[in-house]
Amino acid sequence: MNEPVVYTEKMKVPSSRLNKMERVWWGTLLPVFLIGVYFIIKGFFMEGMASTYLTDEVPWGAWVAFYIYFIGMSAGSFLLSTLIYGFGMKKYEKIGRAALLSAIVSMITAITFIFLDIGRPDHVFNSIIYWNITSTMAWEIHFYIVYILFLIVELYLSMRGDLIELAKKKNRLAKFYQFLTFGKKEMTKEDEQRDKKRMKILGIIGIPLAILGVHGGTGSIFAVLKAHPFLNSGLFPIIFIMSALVSGTALSISLYVIKNKVLKKPIDTEMVRSLGSLLALFLAIELIMEWYEFLVGTYGLQYEEMQTIGHMTTGPWWWSFWIFQMGFAMIIPLGILFLKRTRTSVNWILTASILTILGVVGVRFNMVVPVFIVPPFEGMPTPNYYPNLSEWVVTFGLIAMFLLLYTLGEKLLPIEEVEYSENGVIEHGK
Amino acid sequence: MGIFSKGEFTEKDWNHLLDRALPDAKQEMAKSPYDSELGFNMAKDARRVINGSLSLEDFHKKYSSSLVKEFGKEYVSETPPRRTGKGPQWAMVIDLRKCVGCDTCTVSCKAENRTPPGMSYNIVLETEVGQYPNVARINLPRPCMQCEKPPCAQVCPTRATYKLDNGIVVIDNDRCIGCRYCMVACPYGARSFDFGKSYEDEMIGFNDVTSPEYGVDRGERKKGKLPEGTVRKCSFCYHRLQRGEEPACVETCIGDARYFGDLNDPNSKVSKLAASPRAFRLKEDLGTGPSVIYLK
Numbered sequence: 014m015n016e017p018v019v020y021t022e023k024m025k026v027p028s029s030r031l032n033k034m035e036r037v038w039w040g041t042l043l044p045v046f047l048i049g050v051y052f053i054i055k056g057f058f059m060e061g062m063a064s065t066y067l068t069d070e071v072p073w074g075a076w077v078a079f080y081i082y083f084i085g086m087s088a089g090s091f092l093l094s095t096l097i098y099g100f101g102m103k104k105y106e107k108i109g110r111a112a113l114l115s116a117i118v119s120m121i122t123a124i125t126f127i128f129l130d131i132g133r134p135d136h137v138f139n140s141i142i143y144w145n146i147t148s149t150m151a152w153e154i155h156f157y158i159v160y161i162l163f164l165i166v167e168l169y170l171s172m173r174g175d176l177i178e179l180a181k182k183k184n185r186l187a188k189f190y191q192f193l194t195f196g197k198k199e200m201t202k203e204d205e206q207r208d209k210k211r212m213k214i215l216g217i218i219g220i221p222l223a224i225l226g227v228h229g230g231t232g233s234i235f236a237v238l239k240a241h242p243f244l245n246s247g248l249f250p251i252i253f254i255m256s257a258l259v260s261g262t263a264l265s266i267s268l269y270v271i272k273n274k275v276l277k278k279p280i281d282t283e284m285v286r287s288l289g290s291l292l293a294l295f296l297a298i299e300l301i302m303e304w305y306e307f308l309v310g311t312y313g314l315q316y317e318e319m320q321t322i323g324h325m326t327t328g329p330w331w332w333s334f335w336i337f338q339m340g341f342a343m344i345i346p347l348g349i350l351f352l353k354r355t356r357t358s359v360n361w362i363l364t365a366s367i368l369t370i371l372g373v374v375g376v377r378f379n380m381v382v383p384v385f386i387v388p389p390f391e392g393m394p395t396p397n398y399y400p401n402l403s404e405w406v407v408t409f410g411l412i413a414m415f416l417l418l419y420t421l422g423e424k425l426l427p428i429e430e431v432e433y434s435e436n437g438v439i440e441h442g443k
Numbered sequence: 444m445g446i447f448s449k450g451e452f453t454e455k456d457w458n459h460l461l462d463r464a465l466p467d468a469k470q471e472m473a474k475s476p477y478d479s480e481l482g483f484n485m486a487k488d489a490r491r492v493i494n495g496s497l498s499l500e501d502f503h504k505k506y507s508s509s510l511v512k513e514f515g516k517e518y519v520s521e522t523p524p525r526r527t528g529k530g531p532q533w534a535m536v537i538d539l540r541k542c543v544g545c546d547t548c549t550v551s552c553k554a555e556n557r558t559p560p561g562m563s564y565n566i567v568l569e570t571e572v573g574q575y576p577n578v579a580r581i582n583l584p585r586p587c588m589q590c591e592k593p594p595c596a597q598v599c600p601t602r603a604t605y606k607l608d609n610g611i612v613v614i615d616n617d618r619c620i621g622c623r624y625c626m627v628a629c630p631y632g633a634r635s636f637d638f639g640k641s642y643e644d645e646m647i648g649f650n651d652v653t654s655p656e657y658g659v660d661r662g663e664r665k666k667g668k669l670p671e672g673t674v675r676k677c678s679f680c681y682h683r684l685q686r687g688e689e690p691a692c693v694e695t696c697i698g699d700a701r702y703f704g705d706l707n708d709p710n711s712k713v714s715k716l717a718a719s720p721r722a723f724r725l726k727e728d729l730g731t732g733p734s735v736i737y738l739k
Contacts, residue, residue, distance in 0.1 A: 061672050062621070063638040069562065072623040072636055132621020132636065132672030139601040139618050150624050151600035239594060239729055240630035389632040392570030392583070 042413040049410010056403040066401040071385045075400035076130040082377040083123035088228035089261015091116040099216025113168040114422045122415040149233045156226040174200045175427035243321035255299040262292045263369035270363045289362040293350035324383040337375020341368040531705035532610045536716040538738040541700035544582035548692035555691035562635040564677035587633040587677035591732030595625035619673035639671040658682040
């Protein structure tokens with residue numbers, strides 16, 4: 014006992030709850046987020062919309078594109094979760110709660126983006142007080158509120174049993190869990206049955222809410238604009254939903270695979286493969302729809318439509334269309350998920366998913382920027398738009414916020430089903 | 444008195460003070476040779492007419508006999524005739540053959556509405572068509588079309604932009620949230636967003652007056668103050684119409700290419716010109732029904 018106690022690296026580990034990867038993760042994302050916040054205050058709150066490169070000619074830009082991007086992610090993740098809770102597809106159960114959590118976090122991020130994009134944040138509640146029932150946007154604002162509440166209730170119900178278990182533990186967070194369970198002590202079989210039933214009902218009500226209300230509705234915000242014939246088509250909201258399903262599925266795959274790789278946990282290869290073929294299916298349907306959208310659009314030979322398609326495919330934004338939309342979010346992942354050698358490998362499926370997530374950014378930009386670049390009349394100068402530094406920094410800050418909120422959710426909440434280890438200690442998310 | 448008033452006067456006390464200073468109504472009325480009771484009753488009912496619980500016709504019906512008895516026929520007015528028929532439908536006719544593309548309308552509009560840099564309610568589009576030697580220059584002045592079915596008002600989430608009975612599409616800047624949905628919905632590109640820019644650097648006193656639109660005096664133009672952050676548009680110079688003046692662009696047009704008037708009046712100049720075979724409206728296929736009519 015005379016030997017002095019040597020503090021080795023190993024002994025320090027329990028005192029710090031974060032492992033190395035997590036430290037790098039937080040250490041990178043927090044500064045990005047904080048710089049974003051600084052630019053929001055400096056730009057948005059001090060200078061207003063003048064801090065962006067938006068003009069009267071192109072009044073919607075990067076933030077709108079990212080807003081619909083995250084709305085799409087949310088609707089896609091949620092629809093994936095309804096496969097599990099609404100239709101009882103047990104094989105995807107492992108990602109059920111994660112999909113709900115990412116749906117909530119995506120919604121929060123999307124709303125933050127669009128909140129930054131309005132000129133008078135102090136007037137924002139007018140859209141609820143003076144609801145214009147012919148305005149698709151007013152409907153959307155109402156749908157978003159209902160949808161977020163709905164997602165929170167559903168996630169809560171899905172993990173209530175585990176929250177009650179966690180509340181029994183004696184650690185710092187037990188108080189937090191006790192608060193979340195409203196002091197409920199025991200989860201009986203009846204409670205479980207009732208929650209399952211509630212989840213099923215919510216999941217099924219949620220499908221029209223997410224498809225028609227939230228995502229089809231967001232697509233309709235654009236599709237009703239008769240001033241822009243490229244957007245003004247009945248197929249547009251459906252393409253919108255399709256690319257939502259694509260990005261939501263890709264997000265769920267990536268989150269699941271990356272998380273388990275980082276935490277060095279076994280990956281359910283069967284499930285990932287199955288999700289991969291689901292992604293391929295959604296991509297194929299989207300490709301067919303895009304084909305008809307462009308075919309019918311081009312066939313009309315209408316000035317604005319031709320100009321828009323021209324800008325998209327050969328204009329200054331050509332790379333967004335060919336590399337991001339067609340390459341990353343369509344042909345390459347379809348190829349990966351089609352070839353036998355690659356579609357069975359988890360790493361290749363992950364690659365396809367990440368490429369899709371990146372590519373859908375381009376899809377969303379192409380729904381906004383090339384369309385508004387076209388002047389309403391021949392003879393008007395053709396404007397252009399690129400996001401400026403402030404817009405990019407804020408965008409990256411908010412993407413960091415999205416990742417941080419998701420990580421926080423994973424850490425604090427029993428997103429993974431609680432597993433009982435041999436000595437009876439409950440572990441979650443480890 | 445409220446809990447936090449610390450012995451200050453409340454509204455009631457002030458009112459009481461005022462009541463004491465006012466002459467006693469009964470005494471004042473008694474000096475008049477006419478019936479005091481009738482006066483009090485009429486005052487009471489006049490307030491009901493104002494707040495809408497009594498119609499003007501009923502008011503006149505109720506008092507006409509006692510008024511005739513009191514004052515004699517020549518002093519008593521009849522019930523004012525109810526406004527029948529429609530009010531004016533303001534419209535503008537622009538004769539493209541007369542337009543020389545001088546941009547006076549643009550300049551006078553900017554001066555009248557004091558629009559900030561980069562914003563112009565009225566613009567003149569200029570294009571050259573044809574190939575040498577058969578070339579022509581086309582000028583197309585473009586104010587807001589004040590559509591009959593405005594796509595902008597249809598999409599506004601807060602009903603901040605709406606159509607008046609006289610056909611003018613207006614914006615309530617106090618309600619607008621600045622989402623710019625109306626701007627992307629407008630097929631004519633006739634709406635602008637106030638980014639908060641100012642000419643103050645090059646023009647002393649620019650900030651003294653903010654947007655005189657709709658006759659609202661918003662005082663000095665300042666950072667973060669309305670209408671910054673909201674959408675603005677041409678209102679056919681509504682504030683000038685209220686004073687009986689023409690819109691600034693119509694008044695200043697050097698070639699007299701613009702006409703302004705009431706489409707509901709079949710004898711007005713705009714009605715007659717709108718019926719001309721030269722008349723057309725922009726993007727008529729969209730079904731927006733513009734109130735700006737061009738003569739080709």
